[in-house]
Amino acid sequence: MITITDITKSYNGNTVVNIPQLEIATGEIVGLVGNNGAGKTTLFRLMLDLIRADKGQILSKEKNVAASEDWKNYTAAYLDEGFLINYLTPEEYFYFVGKLHQLSRVDVDEFLQRFEAFFDGSILNSGKYIRDLSKGNQFKVGIAACLLQKPELLILDEPFANLDPSSQMRLIKMLKELPAQSRMTVFISSHDLNHVTEVCHRILLMEKGRIIKDIDTTADTLQELEMYFEV
Amino acid sequence: MILTLLSHQWKSFWRGRNAARSLATQIFIGLLIAYLMASILFAGLATGHILNKAFPGQDTVRIFCGFVLYYFFIDILLRFAMQELPVLTIVPYLGQNIRRRQMVSFLNIRSLFHFLNLMPLLFFAPFACTDMAVHSGKLAAAAFITAIVFIMLFNNFLILYVKRRTIINVWWLVGFAVVMIGIMTLDFFHIISLSGWSSKLFVALLAKPILAIVPVVLGLAAWFNNYRFLLTNLYLDEGARSEKEKSSREYSWLQQLGLTGELIALEIKLMLRNKRPKYIVRLSALFMFYGFVFYNKHYLSDQSMYIILFFPALFLTGIFIMNYGQFLFAWHSSFFDGLMASNISIPAFIRSKFMLYNAISTTIFIITSFYGLITWKILVIQAAGFLYNIGVNSVISIYLATFSYKAIDLSRSATFNYQGIGTVQWVYALIxxxxxxxxxxxxxKFVSPWAACAVIGGLGLISLLMQSYWVEVLTREFQRRKYLMLAGFREK
Known part of the structure; x- marks a missing residue:
């Protein structure tokens, strides 16, 4: 699905991302962990062609993301509020995103029914613009809009950080079930080691722009990660 | 403590995003403010002389006194439009160990730092110190200045109070409007006379300086009233406007245009639902009346004037491209990441911008065609201007917008807001x-206005027919600077 070769990005002489080689296979659920400033969000932005790499390339389905726009057809991402059009109501935003993927309003409505529990009654028909929603609810809108696109590649930046405990559980459940049904490739970052080891098949540990550990999740993974982050 | 808070305000002013504009803009604004203040001061100094000239042999002090209430009446309207409630500035302090009383005093003092509180002094003090001091004595002049200062304070705190009230209960706004319009109407039909009252009151004040106590009491009362109100209403949620239900809207006529239509609908909502773009749209609508200034008999009867008339024609039909276009992509800065990562191809994005320009400029052209009722010649010039605007200026606008890397906060009000303005915007207006x-x-000048119209209109038309070629060119240019825009817009 994704092939990263020799990619580097630095700001003012500080190397933020430096990955010689990384492959992500179709259907994999990959978790990215690391402290603040490790370069997780920068890596995601590079994958979405939102910043230009100093060197190297990222291929998505064998096509360079910086050269072709084909990846936009099958990639959905939510990194922060900068992905939401904040003056729309949630419904308007969902219809807009749906339209970009040739989904009619009926399709969108039908799809959103599945999110009733996740939304907990505070998003649809709330009479608010997205900018007036709480951060957690904005995040839910972002995640739902991603899944609505039925993406082959899903990228989420710290999806658990702003959610309440029940929503976290629901999201974990969705992230576990959805890829199994549709061969979706998922790439998420998280500070929550428990959740990330529960969801992901494979964990990448990032430090100062480098991937210093690449482990397949086993029963010992959580302990291994906790050892690393121990102060 | 209040001094510390004020020093924070000072820092926030200089370190705020608004301050981080280019040096050229800062110098320009500095000059503008200096010019305004100098003009007012000069007007104040010249008043005595002007009044002498205009009303020879009459009592200038009496006439001058007749203006005072008018000034403060207009002052109230200006304040209502421009003065902002400095409420949010205290949010970070609410959790700190600062007494409510101090916070309220801080808010009150903070509100005094406004140019409307400098204007009356600049304007009235020179006359008071010169003519009035000679005419009625120094003590009377001092009483006059005291009265001016306290009426100013009265206005300041009265308006803050009324504005805070209107946020909580909209009937205050209605009441305020009724009173203001009522006074204006009564004065207009000479049922009451503001100038008559004004000169009576202030001439009496000059005769008996002790009467200055009245405005002093009024000013203090307004301050105290505001203070008391704030003290009991210093809660965040009550300050917030009682939110109206927001409902979803679909523009079905746009949906037939597919993705382009969808993007235009997005843009229309952006204009209608956000403070700053909404202001630009209103301004554009207002400028449509600009034609009445230029298209009058005096200009139209003279053939050589058609050289000048091209200016309003170009301006009227291009007003939207000129105003909205200077931040074409920057309007999207708060969600540009999402837009660029979503399934919208760059050519489609650019094409939607052209469509938006075409649609809105055509609407404006049709509306302003009513000026053609004055004479058909206006129609010809406007048609040339219109074609040039949607043909050529639209391309220039989109091209230059790719050089604008400064984020725009949609929710901030537009008056004196220089956020996002850089060199590009100046170049833009000029080109x-x-x-x-x-x-x-x-x-x-050397051939004929009609030949000039034909050439301008022709250029526009040719360029308009090349629009799909321009989309290709602009897509390339956009791609070239896409990362710079993304990085700039992310810096909020």
Whole structure:
């Protein structure tokens, strides 16, 4: 699905991302962990062609993301509020995103029914613009809009950080079930080691722009990660 | 403590995003403010002289006194429009160990730092110190200045109070409007006379300086009233406007245009639902009346004037491109990441911008065609301007927008808001107006205005027919600077 070769990005002489080689296979659920400033969000932005790499390339389905726009057809991402059009109501935003993927309003409505529990009654028909929603609810809108696109590649930046405990559980459940049904490739970052080891098949540990550990999740993974982050 | 808070305000002013504009803009604004203040001061100094000239042999002090209430009446209206409630500035302090009383005093003092509180002094003090002091004595002049200062304070705190009330209960706004319009109407039909009252009151004040106590009491009362109100209402949620239900809207007529239509609908909502773009749209609508200034008999009867008339024609039909276009992509800065990562191809994005320009400029052209009722010649000039605007200026606008890397906060009000303005915006205004004029002027002067119109309109039409080629070119240019825009817009 994704092939990263020799990619580097630095700001003012500080190397933020430096990955010689990384492959992500179709259907994999990959978790990215690391402290603040490790370069997780920068890596995601590079994958979405939102910043230009100093060197190297990222291929998505064998096509360079910086050269072709084909990846936009099958990639959905939510990194922060900068992905939401904040003056729309949630419904308007969902219809807009749906339209970009040739989904009619009926399709969108039908799809959103599945999110009733996740939304907990505070998003649809709330009479608010997205900018007036709480951060957690904005995040839910972002995640739902991603899944609505039925993406082959899903990228989420710290999806658990702003959610309440029940929503976290629901999201974990969705992230576990959805890829199994549709061969979706998922790439998420998280500070929550428990959740990330529960969801992901494979964990990448990032430090100062480098991937210093690449482990397949086993029963010992959580302990291994906790050892690393121990102060 | 209040001094510490004020020093924070000072820092926030200089370190705020608004301050981080380019040096050229800062110098320009500095000059503008200096010019305004100098003009007011000069007007104040010259008043005595002007009044002497205009009303020879009459009592200038009495006439001057007649203006005072008018000034403060207009002052109230200006304050209502421009003065902002400095409420949010205290949010970070609410959790700190600072007494409520101090916070309220801080808010009150903070509100005094406004140019409307400087204007009356600049304007009234010079006259009071010169003519009035000679005419009625120094003590009377001092009483007059005291009265001016306290009426100013009265207005300041009265308006803050009324504005805070209107946020909580909209009937206050209605009441305020009724009172204001009532006074204006009564004065207009000479049922009451503001100037009569004004001169009576202030002449009496000059005769008996002790009467200055009245405005002093009024000013203090307004301050105290505001203080008391704030003290009991210093809660965040109550300050917030009682939110109206927001409902979803679909523009079905746009949906037939597919993705382009969808993007235009997005843009229309952006304009209608956000403070700053909404202001620009209103301004554009207002400028449509600009024609009445230029299109009058005096200009139209003279053939040589058609050289000048091209200016309003170009301006009227291009007002939207000029105003909205200077931040074409920057309007999207708060969600540009999402837009660029979503399934919208760059050519489609650019094409939607062209469509938006075409649609809105055509609407404006049709509306302003009513000026054609004055004479058909206006129609010809406007048609030329219109074609040039949607043909050529639209391309220039989109091209230059790719050089604008400064984020825009949609929710901030637009008056004196220089956020997002950089060199590009200045260049933009110049190119969009001067280039067509440079083509039009020599032709109109040495050949004929109609030949000039034909050339301008022809250029526009040719360029308009090339629009799909321009989309390709602009897509390339957009791609080239996409990362710079993304990085700039992310810096909020």
């Amino acid at each position: 969009i107006i001067l280039v067509p004029y440079a083509i039009y002027y020599p032709l109109a």
